[in-house]
Amino acid sequence: MPRYLLFYAHELIEFRLSELFSLAEMFGFRESMTIERKPDQDPFLLCTFSNIDHLKLYSSRSVLLKSAYEYWTHGSSLIDVVDKLTVHSNWRPNLNETWRILVHGFRKQFTQPEKIQRIDTFSDRLNIRNKFCLNNKADFTVGLFENYEEGRLEQPKEVFVGRWVCDGARHLVDKYDVRKRYFIGNTTMDATLSFVMANMAQCQSNHITLDPFCGTGGILLACAEFGSYVIGSEFDLRVLTAKAKPTKANTKQLTRNPDEMMHRNFSDYGTLNHFLGVIGSDFAYPAWRPTFFFDSIVCDPPYGIRESSQRKSRRHQTDKIDDDQNSISEKYDLTNIYVDLLNFANVYLCIGGRLVFWLPTHIMTYDENLLPTHPCFKLFSNDEQQLNRTVSRRLLTLIKIRESNNNEKAQVNEKLFSNFRDLYFTPNTTIWEQLHSNNTITDSSDVSKKKKHHDE
Template sequence: MTLPCLIQFAQVHEQFRLPELRSIAELNGIQLDIPEEVDVKRPFMIINLSSEDDAKILAARCILIKNVLELWGHGESYEVLHGRNKENMPLWQRYATDTTFKFLVTAYNHSIHKARQKSIMETFDYMAWEGRIDLASPEVTLLCTEEYRDRGNSHTRAKHEGEGSFRQVYFGRLLAEGTARDLIQKFDVKQRAYYGNTSMESEISLLMANQALSAPGRLIYDPFVGTGSTLYTCAQFGSYVCGSDIDGRQMRGKGGVWLLQLSERRLMGLDVTPGIMRSAAQYGVASLILDLFTFDVTRHPWRSGGIFDAIITDPPYGVRAGAKRLGKKDKAVINDKPPKPGNADAPAHLRPNYIPPTKPYELSELAVDLVALSVHLLKPGGRLVFFLPTVNEAYQDVDIPLHPHMKLVSNSLQDFGNWGRRLVTMEKLSGPATTDPAIATTIHVPAHKDFREKYFSGFRHAMNLKDPNMMNERR
């Protein structure tokens, strides 16, 4: 027997709703019966679940769920709603005799005045509810919600304008409220002990953790960890995490004291705790951060494959910080001959305080390399979750780098107008670990190629980006 349910989502990140819902359902073995055609722009979705427990699990973990109802009736008018509610009498009759309850009337995109709320409640008098009203801790909460169309910014609606002209009305028993949304405030970057100008906003990092199927006992890695936003949220759900970055200052915090040896800092009474670990301690997840590494991800030290359950990252794409890799921009030859004994003029790269030079790491190359790295490091069934910025006018599905050992799970757009960023989720298929490059050898040039230059030029060439000749000229 299935349970008809209504999910109300938060009115943000429309394209992220279904991927997150499906991910958490997969993580918990929940069978979802979702209609084939779903309007993702509407915050209401009717599905069938197997039990109330399934609804509570989804509401407790999905960041975008506001509440879940056991749906007793719905329609484009109250006449239709009441007809369906009467047909579903077996669902609610068992509560009508001696159950404490409260009745709420709400609306999406509208505010219903109290007199009409009371009149709406009175239309349900045929249910003959005999239990005691308890507004503080009722056994059952009845919820009636009217859905009004979004008029956008073109029209300012008066407080009660259009009341009753709703798109759909829903009624049922409240099964669970979306408690996971409280984590958005907990991980608010502004209240964090350590953060930087590229720190991921809390809601997005929580969504990424859910897409990565973060759970107790799982091992998750961020190869562009920065200030650690993804590590905290994955650890919040019980995963063991580690991260790396080519610039260690991002992980530990900037300051000249870091040029000193660890023992020297301790003797001087200086703080030796990396910035990421300070924030991890603030959230109570420091014990789940296994380690932090400094290296070029294209020359990584991971010699064994099939290590991680998930790789989750927000690669730098040049707007606030650019990606780097080891090497000299001018392609100068490095003298790698060992110095003679006692030679004080040893080559710079052999000195103890040597900092290797770096050069820009083009985004389209980075994306291809990231997929290839994931094929090597992920266990079969493991997930790669990453953001990919793109020019909206020029984007094509083939822009996503593919690999024969990786399956695309979801591709959700966060739209900023001329450009957007896509949360891409891939799953590693069964097969041997490999370091072969991703299959992206066609003549197609993705819309995120040279993204930094396009961003700072105001996307003036957006209309011509699909033309390979134009792209070749820009290269």
């Protein structure tokens, strides 16, 4: 089968294969593709596709992929690569075609003279006399990639060469840049991550996607761009009614504009016809009919760090009938949030539907065996984004494989979130010392208790 070189943006390295496999399953070619070279902290992946149209379908959706190339060869140096190409006349432009060559270095920045030197070496040794084109309108584009080891920039580790086929969907990252939006908030999801979530959820035309913690709707914007009908729910009515404080940098406004709400962003991006609406709702007490099903649920639940996690209490301050005036807010701890999320997805997701959500974890105390589970779901992917030296978050993708029997419930181990807020502000060195002091501390709750005692 034809081999292709995929050139990625150097970010979210763990997410590349998950996004690739998710889109391959959605477009129906997962079984016919193979991975020959996985990236090792570099942006190059070598794989096979049985049909070039499969590659183009994937590229049209991937926001992590910069560009894709028909793989020619690779070697230890430019001369080595060119010598291998001399025996293949079909790897050269036709006489009437214009051509150009793109030179990229990983871990090394080339100056313009260095790029020209490599272009001259390539064209001279292959005796290419075609007209050279300086813009992206060339008939024939070659990609030359040099991969260097960190700290060893004298000689490349390996050199790849191939013919350009297509670009990825990186333009969407710039188009949906949070700084360009009319309506944003403190926790509006980054554009790249939003589109990765939409790809993991396999959002597509005629699907319905829910974000039960939608906030300003950043994730739903990405889902709508890919054709899904989207709907959200949010606990904080101030966000939904333009009553929250402005969060844009350098703004002098003390209040939001009357139209500074979610629908304005969808209107600006031309996807208002895919926006079904948003409701003010407490996720702990779902407002949806149990006969209504979603194709996917995507969300970033509140961790209680930058935004508080709350729900309405069912405790009554008076003897009157429970309503919004009598109910009060109470803390919604992380364990209950994720138990409710998985149980909610079990009721409202269709078979084969996907639940895609972020899970906060403390790096030093993370244990994969503590991940949330449900008998009706299987884990598709688990990818980590490190936020700082202490904390990371993981994007989990679960697929509903069957309906529930005998009222099966989610399992979330409390140790996963024990005193997460306290650990968030605890230095790693302190945790390391406490985890190894006399072998008496067994989990994150013990670390937090010892920290509190020390602070007192």
